[in-house]
Amino acid sequence: MTEILEVTTLRPAPGLTPEDFVAANTDINEYLKRQPGFRWRRIAVRDDGTILDIVAYDNIEHARSGAAGITGEMGDSPVHEAIDHSTVDWQFTTVLQHVE
Secondary structure, three states: OEEEEEEEEEOOOOOOOOHHHHOOOOOHHHHHHHHOOEEEEEEOOOOOOOOEEEEEEEOHHHHHHHHHHHOOOOOHHHHHHHHEEEEEEEEEEEOOOOOO
């Protein structure tokens, strides 16, 4: 079974915490749940405060469409003001192995 991960690393906007970033994602979470092929999302934080945001989809087309909506349909989301945009690294990756 194919699984595509949208993997983003970022830092919160100046003066905000990783918890503030999570709180700003309420509408994005609801958006993702409505997207075709959406499987799950995880937001983690590294010791240095960098956020790792991972969203799983069933195929690359669904992943691209879901990601495009974050800046398109969801362009007014409060999450965009919670991000230091100069720190964003964003990419799609294909899962090669999944162990339960």
